[in-house]
Amino acid sequence: MRSSPRPRRRSSRGPAVTVASVLGATAAVVVAVGVGVPRALRRQAAIARRRIGKPLGEQARDADRVWRRRLEGDPIELVILGDSIAAGLGADRPKETLGARVAKGVGAAARRPVRLRSVAVVGSESSALPAQIERIPSDLRPDLAVIIVGGNDVTHRVPLDVSLRHLRDAVRVLRARGARVVVGTCPDLGALRPVPQPLRVLASRLSRQLAAGQARVAREEGAHAVSLRAAVGRSFAREPETMFSVDRFHPSALGYRRTAEALIPALVTEWRARP
Numbered sequence: 001m002r003s004s005p006r007p008r009r010r011s012s013r014g015p016a017v018t019v020a021s022v023l024g025a026t027a028a029v030v031v032a033v034g035v036g037v038p039r040a041l042r043r044q045a046a047i048a049r050r051r052i053g054k055p056l057g058e059q060a061r062d063a064d065r066v067w068r069r070r071l072e073g074d075p076i077e078l079v080i081l082g083d084s085i086a087a088g089l090g091a092d093r094p095k096e097t098l099g100a101r102v103a104k105g106v107g108a109a110a111r112r113p114v115r116l117r118s119v120a121v122v123g124s125e126s127s128a129l130p131a132q133i134e135r136i137p138s139d140l141r142p143d144l145a146v147i148i149v150g151g152n153d154v155t156h157r158v159p160l161d162v163s164l165r166h167l168r169d170a171v172r173v174l175r176a177r178g179a180r181v182v183v184g185t186c187p188d189l190g191a192l193r194p195v196p197q198p199l200r201v202l203a204s205r206l207s208r209q210l211a212a213g214q215a216r217v218a219r220e221e222g223a224h225a226v227s228l229r230a231a232v233g234r235s236f237a238r239e240p241e242t243m244f245s246v247d248r249f250h251p252s253a254l255g256y257r258r259t260a261e262a263l264i265p266a267l268v269t270e271w272r273a274r275p
Contacts, residue, residue, distance in 0.1 A: 060087035063094035066115045068107030075115040079142045081132045082149040086120035090250035101260035109268045125152045126166035142179040150186030154206045171221040180270035181223035185211035188229040224266045231262035
């Protein structure tokens, strides 16, 4: 049995979305589209809230620093934007966060140090991307950027076209600043075992639709799309005890490692393809 997580040192920079609100909003999605019986869905959402709770709090570990510091050369400038997955909520140590694992992997492949700057905020929807970009120092020209967002768009009933418009604008701005961009598309929310059926089925369908749209937008804007559902979705579905953290909602250290391993090849490709 895992011990209770230590307090997180990074304070969230925006309103965090609790699992309770996520599941309640997802139930509302089902009702809105006329799927299933509203009373049964509300009961399922209540069951899921009790199962999951809120053991991780609302703060992710601060992993902003230069990784692979002993390697020669100027650091590769890497920024990561998005929601709680991008922020690394659920990792017990900074080096276990998604950003740190990605930075270390890119640094090892490129034989260069990597300076990580995370502007991701727990609970973010795609609409938060402009504000996150504004927090990147104006004099910084990122070499690489990672965006992972979308789960909260699904659970908060954000229209698909609105989510995709925010993503498109973010990719355009980052590329205009010189960054090669990798988009990790929305994970399959159907892997969340604590969420009962048919709530889980609907969440899965909507998250897949958003992921497909994100991949299309990324390609159209010159970014590199990585399907997290295809790359690691099966592992999360088959190994929930090890791939999820204590809340069974966010990735564990192993879950972040596998997710980073799916993103690193795309980032290395983009690094090597830069002008």
